[in-house]
Amino acid sequence: MALERIQRRSLPGEVYDQLLRELVDGGYPAGQPLPSERRLAEALGVSRPAVREALQRMSHAGLVDVRQGGATTVTDFRRSGGLDLLPHLLLPGGGIDLAVARSILEARLAIGPKVAELAATRGGPTAADVLDRAVAELAADTDPVGRQRRALVFWEHVVEAADSIAFRLMFNSLRAAYEPALPALATVMAAEVDRIGDYRALTAAVVAARPDDAHRLAHDLLGNATRELLHAIDTLDGDRP
Amino acid sequence: MALERIQRRSLPGEVYDQLLRELVDGGYPAGQPLPSERRLAEALGVSRPAVREALQRMSHAGLVDVRQGGATTVTDFRRSGGLDLLPHLLLPGGGIDLAVARSILEARLAIGPKVAELAATRGGPTAADVLDRAVAELAADTDPVGRQRRALVFWEHVVEAADSIAFRLMFNSLRAAYEPALPALATVMAAEVDRIGDYRALTAAVVAARPDDAHRLAHDLLGNATRELLHAIDTLDGDRP
């Protein structure tokens, strides 16, 4: 029996989760006013500061527009939300949103090769040790979820070597979205994380400062599972071209 | 004399800005504890809930680690922050951080062509009207800052046609970072936003459902100013290869 870490819950966090789910589910379309803080506090059985904290968090996430003296209105998060919203969209109610999953896969296939190329151009040679160690640990970990985590650690080192804060933060946001879904994706992602030789070849290209090779190898590595996953998503989704 | 909108300031917002600046400037290295909420409230001359609101916001942004009963500690935002932090890094104290600017330019050059390609594959044909109108308005706006804004509107339509929530939110985050710097970038970005013909050609490729052309045209369009800007940044920065 595996012991799991206890997830701490905070009241404002629970308010945020509940309101966010309501918004994403279309319960409050863009432009619609939310009930006042006082009303929400009463309806949810918490204090007004707890509601306020959740609403401020939603405001900073681009989900609502808060104006003193007036009602808090819902925004179109597709226009005003940032990438850090992605985790809340991938697993909205527990199951995976296929359109969100597809978009994440496409995004990482666009970004990964560029990041590998930059790593080969910039910090690759000095990252030889950590990259080799990361691949060795990836190879040694036979648990499907654990190996995915190792792959993420590998990519973290690559994006660190890329020396680009934008890609670094982007990676963090995508990882945050992806990480809770690791168990669900384990069997399909094996097509990627089990190709230890590809990780070694990519490492060699990065360390040897060959950006074109790094770009190509990363694209091949990420492209494999991406195609299979996209195919699976198309099959499930049914109405994609 | 041009009237400008009044920027509303909130106390927790000002606390957040001040603490964030302190963190980004290295005043509190990762792992360091921050003073307690009570101490910060006293030092800043505000109430504890105001401090608390700022700290919770920082916690959700990945800047600090808050644990009940213990001190709030500073995290390494490069590892725990998300893309939505980018606006705070590009203009930390008013001037532009060149490394951040460089990384944003690189990122948009990696993402833009892919987004254009997806738009040509998916929603391009049905977006003909809005794209044509966006280019017409871009051409008609002769103000350097205004034209950049029009270019952003154009790209917003392209990314909407791409039908990818990940790229959509990514665009939002990058735009949020980029927008306050528009005046400072106006003269250099003219090399891009003045190429009306290129925007028209890109629109035509997207609308005609030619993804390879769209990809190439977007890369050329974005690549031009990117190279010039990166060259300018290298000149200013001095120690880049």
Place this chain on the structure above:
DNA sequence: TGCCATAACTGGTCTGACCACTTGACCACC
């Protein structure tokens, strides 16, 4: 030396009060 109790400190939440701002209604004046 290890364990337990306690105190001090931290963050988490709440209540009630008051302030600042917005909106709509109504009135007076030009």
Place this chain on the structure above:
DNA sequence: GGTGGTCAAGTGGTCAGACCAGTTATGGCA
């Protein structure tokens, strides 16, 4: 008819004080 002024009701913004929940360090005792 349009503009400006006042007022009331409602909203969000902030604060003080109290109390709860959790963490950490210290001292005493077996």
